[in-house]
Amino acid sequence: MNPDILRERQNATFDIEKLTNILDGGAERTNRRREIREVLVLNDPDFDYGTPTSLPTMILKLREYGISDPVEINWYKSMYWGTGREALGLHYVMFLPTLYTQCDSEQFNKWVPLIIGTYAQTEMGHGTHLRGLETTATFDPATQEFVMHSPTVTSIKWWPGGRNPLFLPLIFLSIPLSASLFDLFLSGFALPTCSGIVIGDIGPKFGFDAVDNGYLKLEHVRIPRENMLMKYAQVKPDGSYVKPLSSKLTYGTMVFIRSLIVGNAGIVLSQCCTIAIRYSAVRHQSEIRAGEAEPQILDYQTQQHKLFPLLATAYAFLFAGQYMIDTYNRISGDINQGDLSEMPELHALSAGLKAFTTWTANTGIEVCRMSCGGHGYSRSSALPDIYVEFTPSCTYEGENTVMMLQTARFLMKSYRQVQAGQQLSGAVSYLNKVHHRVMAPQAVSSQLDLNLNTLVDLYEIRAAMLVELAAQSIQQESARGKCQEDSWNNSTIDLVRASDAHCHYMVLKMFRDKVDQIEDPGVHSVMSTLAHLYAIHGMGNFTGDFLQAGVLTGAQVPSVSKCLKGLLAEVRPSAVLLVDAFDHHDKMLNSVLGRHDGNVYEAMFEWARSSPLNRTEVHESFHKHLKPLQAKL
Numbered sequence: 001m002n003p004d005i006l007r008e009r010q011n012a013t014f015d016i017e018k019l020t021n022i023l024d025g026g027a028e029r030t031n032r033r034r035e036i037r038e039v040l041v042l043n044d045p046d047f048d049y050g051t052p053t054s055l056p057t058m059i060l061k062l063r064e065y066g067i068s069d070p071v072e073i074n075w076y077k078s079m080y081w082g083t084g085r086e087a088l089g090l091h092y093v094m095f096l097p098t099l100y101t102q103c104d105s106e107q108f109n110k111w112v113p114l115i116i117g118t119y120a121q122t123e124m125g126h127g128t129h130l131r132g133l134e135t136t137a138t139f140d141p142a143t144q145e146f147v148m149h150s151p152t153v154t155s156i157k158w159w160p161g162g163r164n165p166l167f168l169p170l171i172f173l174s175i176p177l178s179a180s181l182f183d184l185f186l187s188g189f190a191l192p193t194c195s196g197i198v199i200g201d202i203g204p205k206f207g208f209d210a211v212d213n214g215y216l217k218l219e220h221v222r223i224p225r226e227n228m229l230m231k232y233a234q235v236k237p238d239g240s241y242v243k244p245l246s247s248k249l250t251y252g253t254m255v256f257i258r259s260l261i262v263g264n265a266g267i268v269l270s271q272c273c274t275i276a277i278r279y280s281a282v283r284h285q286s287e288i289r290a291g292e293a294e295p296q297i298l299d300y301q302t303q304q305h306k307l308f309p310l311l312a313t314a315y316a317f318l319f320a321g322q323y324m325i326d327t328y329n330r331i332s333g334d335i336n337q338g339d340l341s342e343m344p345e346l347h348a349l350s351a352g353l354k355a356f357t358t359w360t361a362n363t364g365i366e367v368c369r370m371s372c373g374g375h376g377y378s379r380s381s382a383l384p385d386i387y388v389e390f391t392p393s394c395t396y397e398g399e400n401t402v403m404m405l406q407t408a409r410f411l412m413k414s415y416r417q418v419q420a421g422q423q424l425s426g427a428v429s430y431l432n433k434v435h436h437r438v439m440a441p442q443a444v445s446s447q448l449d450l451n452l453n454t455l456v457d458l459y460e461i462r463a464a465m466l467v468e469l470a471a472q473s474i475q476q477e478s479a480r481g482k483c484q485e486d487s488w489n490n491s492t493i494d495l496v497r498a499s500d501a502h503c504h505y506m507v508l509k510m511f512r513d514k515v516d517q518i519e520d521p522g523v524h525s526v527m528s529t530l531a532h533l534y535a536i537h538g539m540g541n542f543t544g545d546f547l548q549a550g551v552l553t554g555a556q557v558p559s560v561s562k563c564l565k566g567l568l569a570e571v572r573p574s575a576v577l578l579v580d581a582f583d584h585h586d587k588m589l590n591s592v593l594g595r596h597d598g599n600v601y602e603a604m605f606e607w608a609r610s611s612p613l614n615r616t617e618v619h620e621s622f623h624k625h626l627k628p629l630q631a632k633l
């Protein structure tokens with residue numbers, strides 16, 4: 001064990017195992033996760049880490065072990081595939097959930113156990129604007145079939161992930177069967193017997209290489225009427241159409257994935273913090289005091305300023321992910337019972353948090369990579385691969401700007417309800433006070449009140465102010481004679497800013513609520529410090545908002561920075577222990593810099609020597625190209 005890492009792990013002020021249990025949702029969950037990891041994967045003789053051939057093995061093993069719980073499937077898959085995406089990701093997180101939520105019972109029993117599929121919604125011309133999708137589904141009562149067709153080049157289905165060139169069970173959206181409704185169909189295509197189908201791969205991408213993203217062009221292809229997913233909407237044999245309770249029920253799978261992505265952003269950020277902080281504990285560079293030994297780079301204040309707010313953010317997003325999934329499960333349960341009353345709130349929350357967490361994590365991964373210097377740029381660190389695999393999450397499952405505007409739509413609607421005298425409940429209840437809040441600068445001392453509850457209140461006031469400013473922008477545009485749509489478009493910068501502040505407040509509130517539930521004094525103390533760091537760091541980044549909201553005075557601004565520096569110093573002794581609590585196994589992290597034992601340099605040399613370019617003393621290209629050239633010179 002590297003001596004630096006060993007020293008970092010002495011004098012722990014909190015029980016790491018208890019913190020790991022909190023992250024897992026209890027000691028039993030930790031034990032089960034480790035059982036899957038250690039027993040069912042690492043000690044399984046059939047386990048051939050991460051090679052393509054192990055994909056069929058993985059599926060058969062999941063069935064052999066009877067692992068069907070989505071969280072446990074993900075634990076198993078993440079051990080198998082480490083930090084990379086794998087070809088079946090879309091099957092498990094989109095295709096299956098769509099069958100679970102959109103099939104009637106007969107369809108469910110017929111399809112769920114049997115098939116592997118993809119989710120083909122996006123077209124070359126439309127990914128965001130679903131009401132613009134062009135693929136048609138025309139019912140033919142004479143044959144009881146739907147005729148599926150791609151009428152234009154822009155209607156070609158583009159991006160479906162994990163499409164199998166041989167068999168194409170896929171779920172796709174077609175354009176409205178009536179006014180503004182969409183419907184989902186399960187293809188029954190089997191190539192090459194099915195004529196009228198043109199499929200292929202969309203070509204090389206930025207990354208995501210384990211997933212083959214394809215295209216699908218349909219030329220009047222017929223599928224049985226029964227292939228329309230009919231839990232919520234039906235087409236009867238006579239061609240009559242039964243509308244769903246809400247046209248947005250078809251969007252349910254996207255809400256589910258967005259909810260999952262929130263926690264996933266926390267997991268990915270926790271992986272990167274583990275790598276960067278462990279490496280920063282063993283890397284010595286330059287000097288602080290002339291003539292003394294080179295310090296650990298983790299002792300540089302700038303290094304702490306790069307990494308510790310991200311460490312706090314990783315914990316914040318992991319707790320937000322728990323809250324999001326609990327909320328999704330609760331509200332989707334109500335929806336299943338026909339109560340759609342909270343569907344708008346679920347959509348607004350999942351859309352906003354998906355955008356907020358993925359944008360922040362995306363930037364954070366790069367900060368972690370750059371904080372590791374040159375070795376961060378090496379694939380041995382795993383950080384470049386993590387970035388390449390994560391960054392599309394800002395685009396897929398709802399492009400982030402568009403998602404923030406969906407949340408803004410809900411905030412504006414809520415604000416108008418308050419103006420009309422209604423009393424709001426739920427995540428936007430803070431808007432009830434927006435008219436009664438003293439927005440003038442409060443007479444406060446130059447010292448900042450560090451109480452976490454006070455900080456949550458300040459974020460709430462900031463969000464309320466930005467919601468009000470966005471609403472006022474729309475009203476001002478309207479007063480200038482702009483139509484409603486142009487007034488909205490001319491205010492979208494303010495609307496995204498209001499949604500971002502709303503999400504920031506929600507995440508801090510969830511973090512504070514989680515800290516309040518922690519009973520162990522040591523864990524409570526270190527988590528409270530991280531929650532403070534998360535809040536103060538955000539206040540430092542958005543000082544203007546807090547000044548504008550009148551909850552921070554010019555005299556207090558220097559104390560924000562002073563307080564931040566104090567919190568960084570407070571986190572320093574626990575930094576390595578806090579990433580140990582994430583409990584990422586070396587095999588899964590797959591990072592030379594993030595090894596649990598901290599023996600970076602020896603491992604890096606071995607990693608480099610194993611490179612294919614080092615298989616021979618002299619690379620074959622010398623004999624093939626250079627030597628013949630030398631002979632001619």
Ligand SMILES: CCCCC/C=C\C/C=C\C/C=C\CCC(=O)SCCNC(=O)CCNC(=O)[C@H](O)C(C)(C)COP(=O)(O)OP(=O)(O)OC[C@H]1O[C@@H](n2cnc3c(N)ncnc32)[C@H](O)[C@@H]1OP(=O)(O)O
Pocket residue numbers: 074089090093094119121122127128129130131161248251252254255257260261264343344347395396397398399402406409410413
């Ligand atoms: C286990 C760990 C894994 C974690 C995950 C990791 C990796 C992820 C795995 C896989 C990802 C890989 C590939 C990605 C796959 C894809 O990308 S699939 C395709 C995804 N595509 C989208 O997300 C499309 C985005 N566009 C939309 O959702 C909609 O077009 C829109 C932007 C929401 C607009 O819809 P529209 O019908 O035009 O509605 P409009 O804006 O007009 O609003 C009307 C009202 O409808 C409400 N509403 C909209 N959406 C929903 C919804 N989903 N639920 C409930 N309500 C909704 C909206 O709020 C409006 O309500 P009002 O009351 O009228 O304001």
Ligand SMILES: Cc1cc2nc3c(=O)[nH]c(=O)nc-3n(C[C@H](O)[C@H](O)[C@H](O)COP(=O)(O)OP(=O)(O)OC[C@H]3O[C@@H](n4cnc5c(N)ncnc54)[C@H](O)[C@@H]3O)c2cc1C
Pocket residue numbers: 090119120121122125126127128129158159160161208213392395396397398399400401402405
């Ligand atoms: C790695 C990867 C995997 C994918 N896998 C799948 C899959 O398996 N199945 C599938 O169906 N799809 C998949 N997709 C497609 C993905 O869902 C779409 O790319 C995504 O929904 C964004 O839509 P778009 O590409 O049309 O972007 P666009 O919407 O064209 O975005 C382009 C720009 O326009 C802006 N914009 C668009 N609308 C508005 C608006 N109303 N207001 C303000 N700005 C706006 C956006 O903010 C963005 O800056 C995948 C994409 C990627 C990158």
